[in-house]
Amino acid sequence: MRYAILGDIHSNNEALRAVLADVERVGADRILCLGDIVGYGAEPGECIREIYTRRIDSVLGNHDSAVVGHTPLDWFNDYARAAVVWTAGRLSGEEKKYLSSLPLTGEYEGFTIVHSSLAAPAEWNYVTGIIEAMRCFECLTAPLCFVGHSHMPVIFRESGGITRHMEKAIRIEKNAHYIVNVGSVGQPRDGDPRAGYGLYDAGQMSVELRRVSYDVRKASAAIIAAGLPEFLALRLEKGY
Numbered sequence: 001m002r003y004a005i006l007g008d009i010h011s012n013n014e015a016l017r018a019v020l021a022d023v024e025r026v027g028a029d030r031i032l033c034l035g036d037i038v039g040y041g042a043e044p045g046e047c048i049r050e051i052y053t054r055r056i057d058s059v060l061g062n063h064d065s066a067v068v069g070h071t072p073l074d075w076f077n078d079y080a081r082a083a084v085v086w087t088a089g090r091l092s093g094e095e096k097k098y099l100s101s102l103p104l105t106g107e108y109e110g111f112t113i114v115h116s117s118l119a120a121p122a123e124w125n126y127v128t129g130i131i132e133a134m135r136c137f138e139c140l141t142a143p144l145c146f147v148g149h150s151h152m153p154v155i156f157r158e159s160g161g162i163t164r165h166m167e168k169a170i171r172i173e174k175n176a177h178y179i180v181n182v183g184s185v186g187q188p189r190d191g192d193p194r195a196g197y198g199l200y201d202a203g204q205m206s207v208e209l210r211r212v213s214y215d216v217r218k219a220s221a222a223i224i225a226a227g228l229p230e231f232l233a234l235r236l237e238k239g240y
């Protein structure tokens with residue numbers, strides 16, 4: 001069984017469509033979403049429809065939660081807050097109902113998915129360093145966990161101690177546990193503007209972190225045209 005695991009789409013339908021086309025090319029039996037379908041970008045409804053109509057399971061992200069009023073706005077910086085307010089004003093009741101229905105975690109064949117961290121998932125902690133990874137590993141019962149939230153692809157391996165890896169492909173060893181951040185579809189922050197997602201092959205026991213080029217200009221132009229903060233368009237072009 002091969003899983004495509006993607007998240008932090010952030011209303012960037014250009015990036016989402018490019019990633020889904022890449023998934024189709026390389027082949028996956030199932031697609032899962034790590035949340036933050038909306039926020040920042042100009043096409044929230046389009047992204048929700050894509051996830052919903054393709055029956056892609058998704059967990060809840062902090063932006064999804066804020067748009068439906070479940071995470072307070074003071075959690076966010078000015079740009080993010082402006083986008084949350086803009087998004088909330090554009091979504092239909094049905095679309096908001098869908099976002100409200102998303103669970104915080106998901107359990108699959110030997111792995112768990114969560115937007116932020118398994119340590120208090122509704123508190124939206126980032127797993128960027130060893131300490132945060134340790135807290136997440138403490139709550140992990142499966143051998144493997146996929147996370148998003150920081151928009152930075154990274155892999156943590158736990159086997160006695162915890163190590164941090166930047167490789168684009170790894171083999172899952174039987175005696176170790178892993179936390180894999182698959183990066184972001186719609187707003188990468190590692191200096192590479194291409195959309196990011198992960199492929200997990202449960203048979204081969206391998207994870208690959210993939211990058212896909214898309215029409216960044218079109219997505220950033222849509223952000224400007226929508227009247228969203230210009231910074232949100234600029235950061236897409238630079239990938240930060």
Ligand code: ZN
Nearest residue numbers: 008036149151
């Ligand atoms: Zn995000």
